[in-house]
Amino acid sequence: xxxxxxxxxxxxxxxxxxxxxxxxxxxxxxxxxxxxxxxxxxxxxxxxxxxxxxxxxxxxxxxxxxxxxxxxxxxxxxxxxxxxxxxxxxxxxxxxxxxxxxxxxxxxxxxxxxxxxxxxxxxxxxxxxxxxxxxxxxxxxxxxxxxxxxxxxxxxxxxxxxxxx
Amino acid sequence: xxxxxxxxxxxxxxxxxxxxxxxxxxxxxxxxxxxxxxxxxxxxxxxxxxxxxxxxxxxxxxxxxxxxxxxxxxxxxxxxxxxxxxxxxxxxxxxxxxxxxxxxxxxxxxxxxxxxxxxxxxxxxxxxxxxxxxxxxxxxxxxxxxxxxxxxxxxxxxxxxxxxx
Amino acid sequence: xxxxxxxxxxxxxxxxxxxxxxxxxxxxxxxxxxxxxxxxxxxxxxxxxxxxxxxxxxxxxxxxxxxxxxxxxxxxxxxxxxxxxxxxxxxxxxxxxxxxxxxxxxxxxxxxxxxxxxxxxxxxxxxxxxxxxxxxxxxxxxxxxxxxxxxxxxxxxxxxxxxxx
Numbered sequence: 001x002x003x004x005x006x007x008x009x010x011x012x013x014x015x016x017x018x019x020x021x022x023x024x025x026x027x028x029x030x031x032x033x034x035x036x037x038x039x040x041x042x043x044x045x046x047x048x049x050x051x052x053x054x055x056x057x058x059x060x061x062x063x064x065x066x067x068x069x070x071x072x073x074x075x076x077x078x079x080x081x082x083x084x085x086x087x088x089x090x091x092x093x094x095x096x097x098x099x100x101x102x103x104x105x106x107x108x109x110x111x112x113x114x115x116x117x118x119x120x121x122x123x124x125x126x127x128x129x130x131x132x133x134x135x136x137x138x139x140x141x142x143x144x145x146x147x148x149x150x151x152x153x154x155x156x157x158x159x160x161x162x163x164x165x
Numbered sequence: 166x167x168x169x170x171x172x173x174x175x176x177x178x179x180x181x182x183x184x185x186x187x188x189x190x191x192x193x194x195x196x197x198x199x200x201x202x203x204x205x206x207x208x209x210x211x212x213x214x215x216x217x218x219x220x221x222x223x224x225x226x227x228x229x230x231x232x233x234x235x236x237x238x239x240x241x242x243x244x245x246x247x248x249x250x251x252x253x254x255x256x257x258x259x260x261x262x263x264x265x266x267x268x269x270x271x272x273x274x275x276x277x278x279x280x281x282x283x284x285x286x287x288x289x290x291x292x293x294x295x296x297x298x299x300x301x302x303x304x305x306x307x308x309x310x311x312x313x314x315x316x317x318x319x320x321x322x323x324x325x326x327x328x329x330x
Numbered sequence: 331x332x333x334x335x336x337x338x339x340x341x342x343x344x345x346x347x348x349x350x351x352x353x354x355x356x357x358x359x360x361x362x363x364x365x366x367x368x369x370x371x372x373x374x375x376x377x378x379x380x381x382x383x384x385x386x387x388x389x390x391x392x393x394x395x396x397x398x399x400x401x402x403x404x405x406x407x408x409x410x411x412x413x414x415x416x417x418x419x420x421x422x423x424x425x426x427x428x429x430x431x432x433x434x435x436x437x438x439x440x441x442x443x444x445x446x447x448x449x450x451x452x453x454x455x456x457x458x459x460x461x462x463x464x465x466x467x468x469x470x471x472x473x474x475x476x477x478x479x480x481x482x483x484x485x486x487x488x489x490x491x492x493x494x495x
Contacts, residue, residue, distance in 0.1 A: 089182070108186060255416065
């Protein structure tokens, strides 16, 4: 029985919500498991994307590469100096190819991320769009990212590379 | 068959999401098409609204006026100097008159808009509420605004008038 | 007939949305009515929670205590000097005990609150998580908080105690 538009929306938003919660809880080890084995992850700037220069600030082409990334982050981040808080909204879901499958969808969402420093100072850290391709599964929590492009509005990227977004 | 509350919520949130995505993508030409022909658009401050002085900072009473507004913005904005990012949440939907129709609804939502300057500096630009009256259609993407009141929390309005919200 | 996952999600998000709207409209008198009679409310810092020191910055153990709190706030806040705007996203809902009941759920959400001063200056005021236990009711708007833990990301708490979050 094909999923209805509302069921797809629910499955997508739940995946996005669980992803955001995991990152904000510093549960980086769970991060690769939101992707399929061959999942692609990119951080880009909007300016680069628009100029046809898809130079990624960070990239991974498989879940294994994401796991390596987590290990590197754990090694580097000796001190947990700050927290992050993701807000996500305005998720628009479209079926990629209605005839082939109703279970692979594209989703576009807006996000803001706040950074909270150890001394309590809070700042708006990053804003942008998520451009996702998602494989829905047999159950709601089986949904996984085939691709997640994180498109940053700002081109100030100095500190953005340190963490998953 | 009347729409269920969940179907109405889905249709409203999808309209709001597509609207936010269009503005943030600088797709101003699509903006008027989110309204019915006689659609009303207002930007007000919360202070003005509460004091019964509904002086609009910006207003349009038809889709044609919205199109004129877009043309003026395109003429004035020679340089695309900044980006905007809308976050919308907490949408509460109510049927206007259950007996007459279940297809015209009021929706109240909260929003924040970030502005990202050309040099990458990011700031919290505007916050407020959307007070919407929406005509749902035969299909989900046929939903249109009959009225959208943008109620700004702040009365600092100098730079707010330049763009649709 | 048990509620479906989508119906539970809808009921939870509507409760959270109505709560946010009420606070932002300064409708504090409505605040206790979002809780059951024995409803618990706590504001904690993430740091305290993680270190097993659940010292609440604010707490109430019943709707009656919440009403007292509102009365105190009304007495103290002679001047309405600022506005607040809540954004809530990424709500993940889980049934507490599938076998006993599908009508008591836990929900985790992310939030940001902006503060808008009387002179119009707008700042990011607080970020964090809501950890909620919610009793769903016979109708959607009968849902009530059995417990709401507001977990602040920042430990700078000087001005956070003045208002409900």
